[in-house]
Amino acid sequence: MPRRPMRMSEAAKAALATALKKLRTDLQAPSGFPAPVLAAAEAAARAPRLPDRDATDLPLFTIDPPDSKDLDQAMYLERRPGGGFRVHYAIADVAAFVTAGDALDAEARKRIVTLYFPDGKVPLHPPVLSEGAASLLPNQKVPALLWEHDLDAHGEVTRSSVSRALVRSRAKLDYAGVQQAIDSGTAEESVALLRDIGTLREAVEAERGGISLSLPDQEVTFEDGSFRLRYRAALAVDGWNEQISLMTGMAAAKMMLDGGPGILRTQDRAPTHEVTRLHHIAQGLGIDWPHHVSYAELIRSLDPHDRKHAAFLHEAAGALLVKSVYKSFPDHDHIPAETVHAAIAAPYTHCTAPLRRLVDRYAGELCVAVGADREAPEWVLAALGDLPSRMEKAKGNAADRQSLDLVEAALLMDRVGSTFDAVVIDTDAELAQPNPREGQVQLAEPAVLGRVTSAAVDLELGASARVKLERADPAFPDKNRRVLFSLVQDQR
Structure with missing residues (x-):
């Protein structure tokens, strides 16, 4: 099936221009x-x-x-x-x-x-x-x-x-x-x-245990x-x-x-409990991670085009690549x-x-x-x-991420109510929720990441899903929910 062209309406372009202007103001650019x-x-x-x-x-x-x-x-x-x-x-x-x-x-x-x-x-x-x-x-x-x-x-x-x-x-x-x-x-x-x-x-890099996502x-x-x-x-x-x-x-x-003297860019190792949690996630996704294999070795063995591997890599990026400092x-x-x-x-x-x-x-x-x-x-x-x-x-990282969020919302403004193929790349199970009903999905097309909610079933990390676009608004005050989907089809 040919992909539907994703073009912004004039209203969406105007909304994006306004939102980007506000973002520049908020970041004091x-x-x-x-x-x-x-x-x-x-x-x-x-x-x-x-x-x-x-x-x-x-x-x-x-x-x-x-x-x-x-x-x-x-x-x-x-x-x-x-x-x-x-x-x-x-x-x-x-x-x-x-x-x-x-x-x-x-x-x-x-x-x-x-x-x-x-x-x-x-x-x-x-x-x-x-x-x-x-x-x-x-x-x-x-x-x-x-x-x-x-x-x-x-x-x-x-x-x-x-x-x-x-x-x-x-x-x-x-x-x-x-x-x-x-x-x-x-x-x-x-x-x-x-x-x-x-x-x-x-x-x-592999020999010394470096990590490349x-x-x-x-x-x-x-x-x-x-x-x-x-x-x-x-x-x-x-x-x-x-x-x-x-x-x-x-x-x-x-x-x-x-x-000496000098200035370094340093990063702490991930806490043990995060490594343990990722082992459980890998097991749930069917990814073999023997205990003698390091995290860095595992990362290099994964294929980001495999939906379950991609879900794990997204989880790993947030869990183990903790903030760097000078x-x-x-x-x-x-x-x-x-x-x-x-x-x-x-x-x-x-x-x-x-x-x-x-x-x-x-x-x-x-x-x-x-x-x-x-x-x-x-x-x-x-x-x-x-x-x-x-x-x-x-504020470079904030400008990058928030700009992407705004473009995502503007690009989808005219598609509210439409459904899309997606992969669940994150769930609120990491917040110790026994029944994860919220998370994040990655659309196959266009290149959008957004929050998703499920009314009836738990979200399954790494699962393919059909989702419905409930909101796409560059002006929505909660920047994490400018784009919001709901699960409309069982995951597989």
């Missing part, structure tokens, strides 16, 4: 940059602080969504004589443009992160920098923090270093194009090596004057590319822990007791997205100082104590 900040950005774009080292001979490339202009990372991968690999990884050097205490710095410290909304983003830095002079756009000479990682033949890092350098990306690639080129055997060697290195790093993302697009929602399954190249970033974040954390320390003698990020299974920090996240500028500066065997700049040390609490105020 700035509407533009003050004139002094724009003037400072223009001046900085014309006269950045350039490094002594020239590495523009490296044929770097970037991998980003096709329409992205704020390009933080570029890479060049090569084999080392005698075996192993070398990864050159350039990170945009925001500190070459932003001076501590100036108007740009003050504004970035207020904004903290770039906020993404379906109808546009609120950038951390003015576009003349973030999408221009500081971005690693192709054929543009740009100051960068250039990481070099040496790996052995098994993908283990044997040496990491970072220093300032002038770089030039040769090509702006996108994920789908890179995947196709690698799969077809037409990728140039440096690009093709991303698969070799990424696969090895995934094996290293591969659930499809909900993706909002704007087509033919209307918003669309679809599921985007992760490509293999997404994971390989992420491994390069993770490797750099771990190397940065190690540098700071060895040399921890800073002023010197080597005051390292926090817990330094590991549980999902990564190693010490880790954010340092690879300074155009979009405030903390990365500071982490990068600390690593450059360690690499040069000198004291970190005073402006970095002065900000360290306040930085974790400042980053906790960032």
